[in-house]
């Protein structure tokens with residue numbers, strides 16, 4: 001199994017006056033490893049301080065050096081090398097990771113590179129992978145945009161999953177939504193032709209926006225002949241966020257768009 005980071009644990013400056021950029025857990029993920037807050041860019045997430053349980057903390061210390069990837073923007077990787085050559089799907093915003101672990105268990109022939117900024121979720125997913133003996137999950141810490149833009153080789157992804165991205169319902173926050181034309185252009189460049197981008201949301205206006213921008217994007221084509229939403233694929237388990245949406249009576253939409261090969265020399 002690949003070791004993803006070369007981190008020197010217990011650096012002398014750790015302790016009560018630890019630098020903010022250093023790991024909170026020995027050998028574990030660091031806060032905003034790429035320093036992306038220095039960029040003048042609207043981000044799709046809000047940094048939040050959430051409590052890390054003892055079990056999650058233990059998993060971060062023990063398993064991060066084996067299965068963790070820091071999004072530091074410093075090197076380009078072929079993600080297949082993290083999984084001994086398996087095809088790789090990127091899951092952006094896995095939350096607490098329950099659905100990720102279930103999909104990895106059901107499809108051991110695919111590597112899942114799961115990215116989120118949320119430390120408790122990272123610990124939780126590492127614990128689930130360990131408990132279930134999964135060898136096809138890696139956990140990336142940081143902003144998915146930096147991962148895509150700076151670190152993943154062109155055409156290296158066999159799929160991208162974005163399940164229940166933050167809906168940012170207020171109009172003034174719409175610019176924070178992940179699924180925008182610029183994001184699609186970036187994701188498409190990292191996907192091989194034929195790879196599928198799978199989005200799901202329970203927020204109807206966002207679902208409509210996704211359908212509009214995806215349908216208009218030259219790098220993607222709808223897998224649905226009628227040009228509409230897709231039936232929920234059997235491989236996508238119920239996610240935590242989805243469950244909350246369903247309890248509120250929301251309608252869930254899936255969108256499955258294929259990366260097309262451009263003949264105009266673009267993309």
Ligand SMILES: C[S@@+](CC[C@H](N)C(=O)[O-])C[C@H]1O[C@@H](n2cnc3c(N)ncnc32)[C@H](O)[C@@H]1O
Pocket residue numbers: 044045092093094095096115116117118121142143144145163164165166167178239240241242
């Ligand atoms: C609403 S939650 C959904 C979580 C999970 N997919 C589910 O359905 O339960 C969205 C998640 O996306 C993460 N996220 C948002 N923007 C991100 C980005 N640019 N890079 C990495 N994670 C991001 C958030 O931290 C959050 O955990």
